[in-house]
Amino acid sequence: MTSPAPATGALSETATGPVVEVRTLRKSYPGPRGAGRKVAVEDVSFSVAPGEIFGILGPNGAGKTTTVECLAGLRTADAGQVRILGTDPQQHPEAIKDVVGVQLQEAELSPRITVREAMRLFASFYEDPADPDELLALLDLVAQRDVRFSRLSGGQKQRLSIALALVGRPRVAILDELTTGLDPAARRATWDLIERVRDSGVTILLVTHFMDEAERLCDRLVIIDHGRVVAEGTPAELIEQVDAERTVVLRLAAEDVTRAVAALDGLPEVSGVAAAGRRVEVTGSRRVLFAVVQALAAHDVVPDDVATTARTLEDVFVHHTGRPYEEPAADAITKGARS
Incomplete structure (x- = not known):
């Protein structure tokens, strides 16, 4: 209970x-x-x-x-x-x-406040704050201690936001x-x-x-x-959970493409073979790479390149929602669109 x-x-x-x-x-x-x-x-x-x-x-x-x-x-x-x-x-x-320390997406400071002043101001809100100088050293901001907020780069502003979120321990x-x-x-x-x-x-x-x-x-x-x-x-x-199927991409000599497709098509581990020029894409079970290598060796076909395509969290999103995942354009990101 x-x-x-x-x-x-x-x-x-x-x-x-x-x-x-x-x-x-x-x-x-x-x-x-x-x-x-x-x-x-x-x-x-x-x-x-x-x-x-x-x-x-x-x-x-x-x-x-x-x-x-x-x-x-x-x-x-x-x-x-x-x-x-x-x-x-x-x-x-x-x-x-x-x-709890919070770094919010739209947080801004006075453009004239320096890094040192911001750290001391936020530290004053807590009974037992962390040492501001130690945090600035941790976050690689020692050289910017006396720089005004408006003069910091984007990365420096982000590191300062983290320092301010951590100053209360x-x-x-x-x-x-x-x-x-x-x-x-x-x-x-x-x-x-x-x-x-x-x-x-x-x-x-x-x-x-x-x-x-x-x-x-x-x-x-x-x-x-x-x-x-x-x-x-x-x-x-x-x-x-969504990686039930694997993909192997082969790059072959032009004269080997037809033999490779014939060798791979119909294998139990293979669900599809597609050729475009010297590129052959093979999809299949989790053992498809092993099956491809064995079949090509048996037919004396040596690929110039073999690559597997890895699944990502984007594939997970597509699997669960049925639509592609779209990250916002750079200009929208920098405007801090709320999420």
């Missing part, structure tokens, strides 16, 4: 139970011009274990930001339950203030669309940083619409679409 959640604002100190719990969360907003209410989140449930990087993945408008804003106590849910360390953040926001960090608008090099550097933060003992709730980011960083995740959870698990588990 499950113990009831604390009725007061006291935080749970258990190290084994979930750090974050969301059960049948629902949130709606008034529609335009009296058109009824627009449901942003409908029946969302998940839990986060201590020390995880847990992802909330989905396209813009899926309900990701609304979900974490309810968790952070910034919005009031219409129905359902949310718990952080056993406490309802909407009923007792004061109880989670010092244990949180046990949980909510990071919303952290790499939005960053170039590839800055994104990879930010990924490394997130892993270092997790390794320091902070549980991370990562909101993202980037498939590669979720696949690289997340221990577990939920995929949300139209306000509902459509899939949950580790990236590997989710991909494995």
